[in-house]
Amino acid sequence: MMPHSPAPAAKPVKRIVAAMSGGVDSSVTAALLQREGYEVIGVTLQLYSGMADRKGACCAGKDIYDARRVADKLGIAHYVLDYEDRFRTSVIDDFVAGYARGETPIPCIRCNERVKFGDLMKSARDLGADALATGHYVRRIAGANGAELHTGVDAARDQSYFLFATTREQLDYLRFPLGGLSKPKVREIAAELGLVNAKKPDSQDICFVTGDYTEVVKRLKPDAGRPGDIVDTAGRVLGRHDGVINFTIGQRKGLGLSGNAAPLFVLAIDAERAQVVVGPREALQTRRIHLKDVNWLADPELARECVAKVRSMRAPVAAHVAVTPDGAEVELLEPEMGVAPGQACVFYKDTQVLGGGWIAKS
Known part of the structure; x- marks a missing residue:
């Protein structure tokens, strides 16, 4: 695969769409952009109306109301887009099908890939925006061969694992104002600005699961039980x-x-x-992983010697990655436990995300 060719000089960014989920991160994102002099348009996606009042959910009910209040406080335009049908098709149905196949899916990655950086990006362009900004804790750094994706400065909040499927074209259009900040600093900024959600708890659960995820799977795919x-x-x-x-x-x-x-x-x-x-437990150890649907954000040659993460909360381990006709083969230099199909394996070189793919087998 040829290296990403240098992009032509980008036109100045003037109007930015800020994805506002109703949480403190996306609210501070919009505020920081406005402080820097951009024309900011807030956009909130209604993804799942059934979660209107559930603590820990996002993009529904009270969250939409909170996003609107923040937009009013900042004095920026705010739109709510009904993406429930797209979310159900692209994320929920995929989640259900994954569990029915015996996999362990990650719906947050699919949501970023298909909804936020797919459908929402198109809407941002329709609004005449020069860029789309989100509250993810990652960094976008201009490199010799185009925009690069890097881990967030706050290692405890880094979300790069969940963004491995972002394409180079999408990365050119995206901005991540919180990548160089810590979570406490973000809350401090929110409090200084008097934002209503400065102390709002983070969303932690799968937004469309109210209890046991198996109930969602059984309801939508009864034969999976x-x-x-x-x-x-x-x-x-x-x-x-x-x-x-x-x-x-x-x-x-x-x-x-x-x-x-x-x-x-x-x-x-x-x-x-x-x-x-x-x-037995020792039988869970694996050193070789086959990946499908691999997305490269850098020259694959850089991944010949890299580190790889097989779970979002796992520490990365040294690895060798080789491109194959249908994906990639990963050789871990230290065995990992419980590598599960349906999870992602993401490659790093120092802080840069080189790419990643979906675990097919190990």
Whole structure:
């Protein structure tokens, strides 16, 4: 793959659409941009009306009201876009299908990829904006070959793992004003500006799941709850289960098995056979991962020696990445535990995000 060619001199950015979820991060994003002299237009997406009053959700009900109050405080235009149908098709249906296949999906990445940086970006262009800004804790740095994606300065808040699917074209258009700030500093700015959500708790849960995620899967795909066998690595039946959607790779609790000499963990899930394979903890270790749908934000040659993250909260480990016809092969220099299909593997060189892909198998 050829390196990203230098972009032509960009025209000055004057009008920016700020994605405002109703939380403190996106509100401070809009405020900082306005302080810098840009014409800011706030846009809030209504993604899921069923979450109108649930604590920890986002983009619905009270959050939309909070975003509007902040926009009024700042004196900027504010629009609410109904994206419920797009969100259901692009994110919720994908989430359900992933669990039905025995995977462990990450809906936040799909939301960024397909809704916020796909559909919303188009709306921002329709509004005549020169850029789209979000409250993600990542940095966009101008490099010799175009815009680069880097981790946020606040390592505890870094969200680069969730943005690996951002394309180079999208990155050229995006801005991330909070990438060089810490969360306490953002709240301090919000308090100084008198924003109503300065102390608002962060959204933490999957916005469209009110309790047990399996209830969402069963409601939208009833056959995903098909019962089956729990087997060991030799194929011996150890017990029964109520559906593969109840399990993820590395899971120990909730297997309904007892009397074993050592604890058992979920090693693999075969959705077609409705079978859950269990075994000892050491069997969870893996060094080789095959990825599909790989997105490159830098020259793949840089990933020959890099570090890789297989979960958002895991520390990165040294890795070698090689491009394949259908994705990439990752060799981890230290074994990782519980690498799960449906999760993402993201490559880094120092603070730069080189790219990443979806884990197909390990």
